[in-house]
Structures are given as C-alpha cells and as structure tokens.
Amino acid sequence: MRQQLAEWDQAGREQAAIRAAEQHLMQPWPAAEDIGAEARMYLEQAEGIMVEDGAGNRLIDGPAGMWCVNLGHRHEGIARVLYNQAMELSYCSPWYTMSKQAVELSQRLAAHAPGDLNHVFFTTGGSSAVETALRFMQFYNNVLGRPEKKRIVTRGGAYHGSTYLSASMNARPRDGDWMDQARDLVLHLSEPKPAPGLDAAGQRALTARLAQEFRDLIAREGAASIGAFVAEPVQASGGVVIAPEGYLREMRQICAEHDILYISDEVVTAFGRLGHVFASEAVFGIQPDMITFAKGVTAGYFPLGGVMISERLLERIRQSNHPEACFAHGLTYTSHPIGCAVALKVLDLLEAGDLERVRRLEPLFRARLESLRDLPIVKEVRSIGLMACVELATGKSDAASLAIEQKMGKRVDLHCQKLGLLVRPLINMCVISPPFIIDEAVIERMVAILREGILATIADLQAEGELPG
Ligand code: PLP
Numbered sequence: 001m002r003q004q005l006a007e008w009d010q011a012g013r014e015q016a017a018i019r020a021a022e023q024h025l026m027q028p029w030p031a032a033e034d035i036g037a038e039a040r041m042y043l044e045q046a047e048g049i050m051v052e053d054g055a056g057n058r059l060i061d062g063p064a065g066m067w068c069v070n071l072g073h074r075h076e077g078i079a080r081v082l083y084n085q086a087m088e089l090s091y092c093s094p095w096y097t098m099s100k101q102a103v104e105l106s107q108r109l110a111a112h113a114p115g116d117l118n119h120v121f122f123t124t125g126g127s128s129a130v131e132t133a134l135r136f137m138q139f140y141n142n143v144l145g146r147p148e149k150k151r152i153v154t155r156g157g158a159y160h161g162s163t164y165l166s167a168s169m170n171a172r173p174r175d176g177d178w179m180d181q182a183r184d185l186v187l188h189l190s191e192p193k194p195a196p197g198l199d200a201a202g203q204r205a206l207t208a209r210l211a212q213e214f215r216d217l218i219a220r221e222g223a224a225s226i227g228a229f230v231a232e233p234v235q236a237s238g239g240v241v242i243a244p245e246g247y248l249r250e251m252r253q254i255c256a257e258h259d260i261l262y263i264s265d266e267v268v269t270a271f272g273r274l275g276h277v278f279a280s281e282a283v284f285g286i287q288p289d290m291i292t293f294a295k296g297v298t299a300g301y302f303p304l305g306g307v308m309i310s311e312r313l314l315e316r317i318r319q320s321n322h323p324e325a326c327f328a329h330g331l332t333y334t335s336h337p338i339g340c341a342v343a344l345k346v347l348d349l350l351e352a353g354d355l356e357r358v359r360r361l362e363p364l365f366r367a368r369l370e371s372l373r374d375l376p377i378v379k380e381v382r383s384i385g386l387m388a389c390v391e392l393a394t395g396k397s398d399a400a401s402l403a404i405e406q407k408m409g410k411r412v413d414l415h416c417q418k419l420g421l422l423v424r425p426l427i428n429m430c431v432i433s434p435p436f437i438i439d440e441a442v443i444e445r446m447v448a449i450l451r452e453g454i455l456a457t458i459a460d461l462q463a464e465g466e467l468p469g
Contacts, residue, residue, distance in 0.1 A: 211250040
C-alpha cells in the first residue's frame with residue numbers, strides 16, 4: 001500500500017494511474033477486447049467550466065461531465081452545503097425516519113412540477129429513477145386489478161439507463177446486441193427524428209405519421225396490455241433528437257385516451273438544461289403522469305435522482321380494494337439528506353439566475369453551432385436550450401464510408417482535446433452540453449475549437465483518400 005502511494009506521489013503519477021487502472025478499474029461501457037484493462041483520460045482537477053488533465057492541460061468541459069456538472073466544478077457554495085450537511089446529519093434511514101432536507105425538497109419540487117405531480121420518490125440516479133417509475137406502474141396496475149397491463153412502449157434512439165428494466169427501454173443501435181433485455185415487456189416505436197431541414201408542413205406530417213404508428217400499435221397489441229409510454233422530451237444520448245412539432249402533445253393525448261401512463265424521462269432535460277426546472281410542460285406543453293430526473297438535480301456533486309408522481313395515481317391506489325398492498329421498493333440511499341441538501345442549494349442557484357441565463361444564452365449557442373453547417377462533413381446541427389449535437393457524414397453511403405463515419409465523433413474529439421475542448425463523441429456525432437455558467441466568449445471559443453477539430457478531421461480523411469482533396 002505504502003509503495004503504491006509513493007508511486008502516485010511522483011511526477012509520473014498519470015502513468016502510474018494508467019497502469020493501475022488497466023489492472024484494477026473496470027470502466028463503464030467497455031468493449032470486450034479491453035474490458036478491465038483500459039485507461040481513460042486521467043483528470044486531477046477542475047474549476048468552473050475547465051477540467052485539467054494529468055499533464056496539466058486545461059480543457060473546456062463541453063459535455064459538463066455527463067450532462068450534469070451544470071453549475072461548474074469547484075463551486076464553493078455547493079461544497080459548503082456538502083460539508084455542513086455531513087456534519088449536521090450525514091444519513092438517516094428512509095425506512096423509518098425522514099430529514100428536514102428531504103421534506104423541504106419534496107415541497108419545492110412539487111411547486112415546480114406540472115399539474116398534480118406533487119409527490120416525489122428519491123432515488124440514487126437516473127436508472128434507478130426510471131426503474132422506480134416502471135415498478136410503480138406495475139404496482140399501480142396490480143393494485144387496480146389489471147395485472148396484464150404492464151408492457152412498456154419505448155422509441156428508437158432512446159436511452160433510459162443501465163439497470164435491467166430501465167436498460168430494456170434502450171433502443172439505440174447496438175444497445176441490445178450483447179446484453180439481455182426484458183423483451184417480452186417492451187414494445188417499440190420509431191425514433192421521432194425529423195430529416196435535416198424538414199419544414200413546418202413536413203414536421204406536421206411526420207407527427208401525424210408517428211401518432212398513427214402509436215395508435216396502430218395499441219390497436220394491434222391492445223391497450224389492456226400496455227401500462228406505460230416512456231419518452232425523453234429530447235432524446236439526449238441518442239444524439240439530441242428533437243421530435244417534430246406537436247409530437248409529444250399527440251403522444252400524451254393518445255396515452256390519456258388509453259389509460260397508459262406517460263413517463264417523461266427528464267434525467268437530462270430537467271434542472272435547467274432547457275432553461276426550466278422541468279421542461280415537459282414549460283417547453284413542450286405536456287403534463288405527464290410521472291417525471292424522472294437525476295443528474296442536474298445536484299449539479300453532479302452527489303448521486304441523486306427521483307420520480308415526480310401524480311397525486312391522482314396515488315389517490316387511486318389509496319382508494320383501491322387492497323389497503324394492505326405494499327409498494328415493496330426502496331433504496332438505502334432514498335431521500336439521502338446530503339443529496340437533498342445539495343439539491344436545495346442547486347434549486348436556489350437555478351432560481352436566482354441560472355435558469356434565466358440558459359434561456360438568454362440559448363439563441364447565441366444555437367446560432368454559433370449552426371455556423372458549422374458550412375463544413376462539408378457537417379450533416380446536421382441540432383440544438384435546444386444548452387444541449388446540441390453536430391452530426392457528421394462523409395456524404396457517401398458505401399460500406400467503407402459508413403465504417404469511417406462510426407468513428408468520426410471520436411476523431412473530432414481527439415483533435416478538439418489537443419486544442420483545449422472536451423466533446424462527447426457518439427458514433428458519428430459530437431454532443432455539446434456545457435455548464436450553464438458558460439459565457440458568450442467561451443461559447444465562441446468552444447465553437448472555434450470545434451470548427452478546427454472538424455477541419456483537422458477533414459484533412460486526415462483527405463490524406464487517407466477517404467474524402468476528395
Ligand atoms: N435517462 C436518461 C434520459 C439518461 O440520459 C440517463 C443517463 O444518461 C439515464 C436515464 C440513466 O441515468 P444514470 O446514468 O444516472 O443512471
């Protein structure tokens with residue numbers, strides 16, 4: 001042990017860390033060829049919107065960690081709350097106690113949530129929030145005496161988590177290739193992705209087609225077998241896919257007509273990413289039956305998530321013929337007082353100006369990213385709030401070109417890293433979702449680096465003969 005620490009104290013500790021990681025650290029989403037034997041970028045420090053790698057290079061945190069470090073790194077005020085809460089009440093069991101912080105947070109979230117979503121069940125993150133919402137739907141239908149109403153509708157391009165039931169909703173390319181999913185429980189609809197540049201009439205036609213697809217699915221499978229529809233308001237990890245105008249309202253309406261619970265997965269979009277605490281109603285005009293959230297709720301400082309649940313659903317359970325039925329679901333860290341205290345601080349900060357700041361920066365952020373459209377490999381730029389995706393394509397559709405496209409996001413990211421920007425590469429896409437504390441000058445700098453990174457990738461592809469010179 002002593003020897004290892006000594007090694008880590010030396011100037012070469014990045015190398016030591018890489019060796020240790022390759023021997024002991026299993027990373028998320030590893031490829032089989034280097035599972036358990038892989039190192040990733042080694043970070044030692046971060047401040048504001050910058051992270052610092054092991055060699056001391058400072059990079060703009062383009063993805064805000066994983067869409068979560070929304071108020072920046074090393075936030076003094078949040079750090080104090082963590083410390084103070086740990087000293088005041090570091091933990092209490094949600095089985096038989098409750099903290100002031102959890103109660104106060106539930107009250108404040110209820111005031112922000114749409115309609116009658118006035119209850120919250122706290123979890124440890126996004127997957128456990130989605131898992132909770134789905135298990136709640138199962139319990140609800142069991143108590144109402146319709147145990148067959150359990151199947152869940154998801155959409156192509158969706159990402160809802162990494163626990164078994166939440167992961168069963170994932171429908172991006174390759175999500176289910178090597179992993180089991182509860183396929184008998186899941187029904188699939190198309191990805192709600194408009195073609196680049198689709199005009200208003202085209203958007204309306206697409207919405208009508210996708211709504212009809214849902215109606216056809218219900219007619220075919222039977223509403224009596226379908227318990228829930230789960231949808232991200234904007235498909236985040238699918239590549240910032242913004243559904244066509246009116247689509248979410250249509251889907252909401254269809255769910256209401258068939259007593260199918262609408263679960264809005266706001267793990268990414270809530271807590272300011274779109275300029276509001278919850279985006280479902282404020283941005284998209286819908287009142288879901290449940291809203292799942294995580295990530296931004298603690299701005300990445302503590303693992304916390306939750307589900308907002310409609311009073312109407314709880315009342316139906318309370319009024320059922322099964323007063324003894326138990327929602328046998330809960331986590332040791334449900335309602336964790338430190339997480340709730342941090343979330344209260346984050347809400348204070350969002351309400352005091354950061355929500356407004358996102359709304360103010362949104363047009364500039366979009367305009368600057370859209371300026372990349374003149375580059376020959378930029379196929380589309382999608383942007384809403386402070387989240388955006390630059391989709392890349394070679395313009396050719398032969399197998400070799402498609403194989404190159406699979407790695408294009410990564411190639412751009414590697415160039416951008418050298419220039420001082422972290423990008424989240426996703427197959428042929430680059431996702432950008434910076435901390436809200438970004439300003440106009442850093443947006444300009446970020447987009448300038450992205451442009452340089454894409455130009456360098458074009459130059460590489462030309463040198464390899466993959467693109468015309
Ligand atoms: N739902 C959505 C929409 C997400 O984007 C994610 C994670 O990226 C999750 C759920 C899972 O959240 P977590 O990784 O906190 O379990």
